Amino acid sequence: MNKTVNQKAWFFVAPVLILVAFNAIVPLMTVVNYSVQETFGDNVFFWAGLRWFEEILRSPRFHDALGRQLFFTGTILAIEIPLGVIIALAMPRKGPWVSVCLVLMAMPLLIPWNVVGAMWNIFGLPELGLLGKTLNMIGFDYNYTRQPGDAWFTLILMDVWHWTSLVVLLAYAGLVSIPDAYYQAARIDGASSWAIFRYIQLPKMKRVLTIAVLLRFMDSFNIYTEPSVLTGGGPGNSTTLLSLDLVKIALGQFDLGPAAAMSLIYFLVILLFSWIFYTVMTRGEEQ
């Protein structure tokens, strides 16, 4: 659509601008401010320069948290994206079952995140939970509160449970937007189901899948509540992801300087990765 140039449109945007600016710019400036100062309480601040940034970037604690974060995000993306696509492909296209599937699948998305954590906490309990008890009964020595491996397994399973539906819904929306004629033409051209997937379904899903990957990337990098309720970052620090660590430093220890510096690095990492993903995935579309 060709749009008319109209500077008065700023009046329409003004309420949003004021609201978001109040919410985003003021706090962000606070963070930047803290990140270059040191405090010993009582609102007395000293200039610290880039010391906190250096300290954070060099600290093994941050490296470990970032490493765990990347492992977590990589794993859930590698599971949720293909799984979501497979489920979307297998879903019925019309009929009464579509609504049933959509409603049931959207359920996990609307449960408060701490309830998700609490639910999996209960579900995985070795003696009282359905999952924990079952795994132990069939011979696994499963205890997510004590063994890091089990904690990771539960954490990833919980995220797959929580968020795969988002990928399914997006991929499904991409699939149903393909006109029937494409499938009919492909059948007449003698295309195999793989060829149909490769040359019709996948290209048509590319846009929504880009969004799915971006959203899952951003949200998994931001994840806090669920792991904090499920494992609290433990056992030890084995499941302490970036935001868990950040909240520990900021609200737990009240180390404002390092916490602020870490916040900014964290935010920049997300922006950088999102930008890379976006550029790579939309490259070629412009040609």
Place this chain on the structure above:
Amino acid sequence: MARITLKNLKHAYMPNPVNDEDWALKELNLDWDDGGAYALLGPSGCGKTTLLNLISGLLTPSHGSILFDDHDVTGLPPEQRKIAQVFQFPVVYDTMTVYDNLAFPLRNRGVDETTVNKRVLEVAEMNDLTATLGNRASGLTADGKQKISLGRGLVRTDVNAILFDEPLTVIDPHLKFQLRSKLKELHTRVPNTMIYVTHDQTEAITFADKVVVMNVGEVVQVGTPKELFEEPHHTFVGHFIGSPGMNVLGCEVKNGQAYIAGKRIQTANKASAKAGKSEIGVRPEFVKFAGRGLEARVVKVSDAGRFSVVEADSAGGRVRLLVEEGGAIPSDSAHLEFDPTATRIYTDGWLAGREGQP
């Protein structure tokens, strides 16, 4: 290439059809000659696309059978029927080049690359696509895309028939004519059986040697464009083809003769013995003002260039007739005369004497 035979074919989209209206396609027997250019003409929702999809195998008929050269293909899926189909909205594989699009149906069938290359170049040449072979198919205009869809059908050497489902719907008006003559030209070069679905009589008549006219799920007439014009087998055909369409007037029948308001009308056929609603059909081209005949009152005259379309009310209903430029048009009451060789009696819509026979 093959002759296509439809035997007692019937189709319903619902599992247990009860009423007549439940059938999207009513019982049908029809032969399509090998190498013919056919048009399937009718208003939207008359079952044309259903019939087309039954032939291509995208639908399986609820009843009856389909034969290609006397082989029963009723149960076969589309890929085994050796059919090509061009759809209303152009279908191209966006991520592939024009070349790969054209090669796709051959590669799916495991044809070797030398043959693929030879066929693709041939077909590209026929469709004026040679210059764009290396381009991404997604960047093409609608008519370019439609040429690719068509090319994917022509590229195969084993095709029994090419089916077109209103292929010019999304094409710009000035390109429609071009593409249509292209099709006609292709048919002379590649003498495949072609079936062209459309709701546009001009498209049907310019493309086809034979036109199959459909209405509410049944075939009402099969014939050359000339036959459809001169001897419509159903009032629907008379009405749908020709502009303005055939006049259909209410009448009474006594002893096989037709009367309007007590006045005898001479007709080419005799009324059938069957009871039913009787009507007289006559095209505007075969009505003229005369000293005597059916009484009527002129209500409207519209100028259509070389002639005028005159509308007059008679006891049988509104009559349209054509008067050549400069011809006298009575201002009020007049008498109308019908050409007896082109005036026919219809019973319940069907031409009297051959009810239910398309």
Place this chain on the structure above:
Amino acid sequence: MARAKWLIPTIYIIFLMLPIYWLVSMSFKTTNEILGSFTLWPQNFTLENYRTIFTDPTWYTGYINSIIYVTINTVLSVTVALPAAYAFSRYRFLGDKHLFFWLLTNRMAPAAVFALPFFQLYSAIGIFDTHLAVALAHTLFNVPLAVWILEGFMSGVPKQLDETAYVDGYSFPAFFVKIFIPTIAAGVGVAAFFCFMFSWVELLLAKTLTAVAAKPIAATMTKTASSSGYELGLLAAAGTLTIIPGAIVIYFVRNYIAKGFALGRV
């Protein structure tokens, strides 16, 4: 192969329902049963946990608080997003693209980064521990989202609609309220749904910005879990109750969800 296709969504849905079932089933069990023996379904069916929640104000006010701030947030987000989305979909103006992108980056902001500055900012202006504080904080990610979704729907409405209305003598506000908004009602529904959803499920900010008066139900639960030991039945019942509003909302918008996602605007 084709016939077994329905198995995949079925197995997935069963997988989704198992933890929910476990939570619901536990909410009907007595503490003795939960701790005493492993049972697949409640042996001594009890509503005691629910009775506690509905009679103890520290519990049920949590629900009321959550619903209040989620509602304020949804109404606020959609209301301010409507004119902005209209501007983005219809006009070009200085800095429009940068502004749109900047709005979207806020969707990426980790709540953890903003928790502390929000706490200080809202305390400074004296709205700490109010419903408004949480509702305002959630606009940080809901307003960009609502603008994004609504812009998608509005771009689908031809400009001729606007022009016809002006020719018919409508003033801009009258056109916007009486003609334009009803035309994109589905979009407003989808936007409201997602605002509701993200505000309802978020806890970190909601918990940080409240103490007593506006404390969300989710925070009450966290406290129970940590302070009073294992009151699992009560926790399960409270959790079950938080699923219900979401389930009701999904049911009403089920036909729009796919449409909203189809625009790729989430």
